[in-house]
Amino acid sequence: MSTPPLTGTLCTRATIAADLRALGVEPGETLLVHSSLSSLGWVCGGRVAVVQALLDALGPEGTLVVPTHTGNNSDPEQWGNPPVPEEWWPAIRESTPAYDPLTTPSGGIGVIPEAVRTWPGALRSAHPQTSFAAVGPAAAALTAGHAQDCRLGERSPLARLEKAGARVLLLGAGFDSCTAFHLAEYRIEAPEADEGRAVMTPLGRRWEVVRETSISSDRFDELGADYERDRPVIRGRVGAAQVRLFPVAEAVAYAQRWLPVHRPPEV
Template sequence: MSGIKQRVKKLLLKTVWAFGPEDVVRTIRRLGVRPGDVMMVHAGWRPDSGFRGSVQDLVQAFLDAVGPEGTLCMMSMPFHGMTMAEYLKLGKVFDVRRTVSMVGLPSEVFRRRKGVVRSLHPTHSVAAYGPKAEWLIEGHERCASPFGKGSPFDKMVEAKGKILIYGVPFNTMTFEHYLEDLLQHRLQVSVYSAMTVPGLVIDSAGRRLIVKTKVISDELNRSRNTDSLYSWMKETKVARKMNLKHIVVTVVDAGDAVKALLRAPEPPPGWHIAF
């Protein structure tokens, strides 16, 4: 970028593109989130985004959007840029108290917040804060699959929760794996590998646990086209999008997404194509 373009961009970020925490809350509310809701957030952080405030202020805005009676949760995964299978092969220990979240700075800042609890899954841990936080994460390590019955994603549906995607691609939405699990018998590909894989977890009391988990298959990862799922969600109105200055903000209604998928005669066209 030339020097002139850089100066123009900096000026725009301070003026036309600038926004604050109250704008974040207002946008989330306009997309259908209400005080008292359970909301799962996928968010990125860039110092040059135009946001007037710190990453802590951004996390607080998410909390303000659901209010003190609402529950906020974020993915708190210990890896990025690799598959579940690749990460588990590394043999790393997941310490619920200390293992850093690798899925965006807001998630790590949130994880460290006083009162936040975290589920005991070795690859897809969920961090949560609010009245339903303990309920949301409880028993995740005992679920037959990380995304299926009894998981935090399943409880998001039960709680009529919302999923917020703020300034990151739609394919960061982990709830997509829950939908794959739900429709696994209707997809053309195997959702999980044949074998479960053990992961070593240390809980909040320092106890070591072996948690066996199903692993997303390489076949599923190769076949997935999240853009097709997003197009279908927009058409069925279970996903709503707004631009906050130049930040794209999307909200998905978890319960409505499930209802629409179960009513549909077939999975969204092009979502998974067997090779």
């Protein structure tokens, strides 16, 4: 019995780059990309072709940035998808490998960021849970100095992206993936929580606990719907994927007004 031929949208490096340019991606700009490979259709060359197309659209003067988060480097007591038995917690805290920007794989954010992380010339920020990787002339400036106690706040690449006039590209991803909204959480009244993770120090690997602003993507889909209702968001398609393009700074400012009203901190 033969396998039926594939149907749907065929994407190549050239067609993806052309769609990005038609959408409004500009040579020389800085782009923070959240992505879903499967949303594009059948991509000849897979994740590598998508990264090549993004770099083609940005040109040699543009910079590509992606989240390369490592959520598994966290306290197992907080895990819920799936949870692990309580008796395992001490062993996990003792054995989780320390974060290494060069070797620790990203997780839970799709396969395209992992391709960027390992791209020739890519640089990655130092936070053990919420790092970003970048390729391009601005990569060093954007990824340097990511504070260990500031996941997505003023001393993270998000604030540098905002200052640099970067834009967000949701490439088949929803607003619930938009990390830029998290920067607003650091600028409003927000609770704090202890966060555990494995880190490397001059004396070797250790498990550390730091006090951090609590962050959550809860209701980001509603926030995004209101944002694109009220503000100009470029919408279109790349391959079969629905795509949105908008400035980091505008998204953060809108979220900073929206969150205290629609998602006030718990008392």
